[in-house]
Amino acid sequence: MAGMSLVQAVAMKVYSSKFIAKRLFGIDFPALGPKDYYFDISTHVVVREVAKRIGPKNHLCDLGTGSFGVIGLSLWKKTGCKVTCVDVNPELAASTRKNIALNKAPIEVIDSSFFTNVKVPFDVVTFNPPYITTSAGKDLGIESRPAQWDGGEDGMQVVRPFLKAVAERQNPVQVYLAMNTLFVKGDAVRALVAKEPGLEYQETIRCRFLPIELHVMRNRR
Numbered sequence: 251m252a253g254m255s256l257v258q259a260v261a262m263k264v265y266s267s268k269f270i271a272k273r274l275f276g277i278d279f280p281a282l283g284p285k286d287y288y289f290d291i292s293t294h295v296v297v298r299e300v301a302k303r304i305g306p307k308n309h310l311c312d313l314g315t316g317s318f319g320v321i322g323l324s325l326w327k328k329t330g331c332k333v334t335c336v337d338v339n340p341e342l343a344a345s346t347r348k349n350i351a352l353n354k355a356p357i358e359v360i361d362s363s364f365f366t367n368v369k370v371p372f373d374v375v376t377f378n379p380p381y382i383t384t385s386a387g388k389d390l391g392i393e394s395r396p397a398q399w400d401g402g403e404d405g406m407q408v409v410r411p412f413l414k415a416v417a418e419r420q421n422p423v424q425v426y427l428a429m430n431t432l433f434v435k436g437d438a439v440r441a442l443v444a445k446e447p448g449l450e451y452q453e454t455i456r457c458r459f460l461p462i463e464l465h466v467m468r469n470r471r
């Protein structure tokens with residue numbers, strides 16, 4: 251943890267605590283590899299807020315599910331919704347498959363960039379995307395794989411094509427997109443959505459003590 255501030259070092263301790271992860275998400279986790287972590291603050295906000303808004307009738311696509319499928323697994327456990335987990339990185343998708351087996355959950359994990367290989371119907375999407383700007387990530391000395399956090403020069407290099415992919419869906423989908431306002435201002439995301447005719451921005455869910463915003467939108471179908 252050389253070069254980290256005290257706050258970062260404490261945050262990494264929290265993110266890599268199996269005890270805290272189990273308490274927050276209500277699911278089981280395997281041991282952690284070096285430089286890895288179970289969740290970040292956006293993961294927690296997504297699960298907390300989306301759990302209040304969906305139920306057994308929904309089919310969730312947890313996009314960018316990461317190493318453990320935390321959002322998908324936790325929302326399955328907490329709400330009884332159907333879940334499909336998706337990640338562009340085959341190594342992370344394989345790791346999530348193991349965690350799904352550990353939790354005995356009826357969840358398929360698909361290797362896909364956005365929705366390209368997803369053939370099952372779903373009506374809700376969660377995405378905690380890589381949004382840390384490349385320069386901030388270097389300054390912070392983040393050691394995990396860049397694909398997990400690197401949002402490019404303005405933090406939105408993954409969000410831009412994601413919004414297009416949602417707008418192109420043929421069936422109605424409700425989207426919960428997490429962003430950290432320390433790296434990307436909410437106005438920048440709202441302006442981007444406003445420019446996309448296939449999307450309707452609905453709501454910003456803000457957190458009292460955390461710099462996380464959940465952008466809620468749907469495609470016009």
Ligand SMILES: C[S@@+](CC[C@H](N)C(=O)[O-])C[C@H]1O[C@@H](n2cnc3c(N)ncnc32)[C@H](O)[C@@H]1O
Nearest residue numbers: 293314315316337338339363364378379380398
């Ligand atoms: C910040 S991590 C989130 C991990 C986990 N969902 C969580 O909240 O802890 C972002 C994830 O998005 C994935 N990702 C990035 N681009 C993607 C794309 N085009 N399609 C699917 N997943 C993508 C990365 O591989 C990474 O696992």
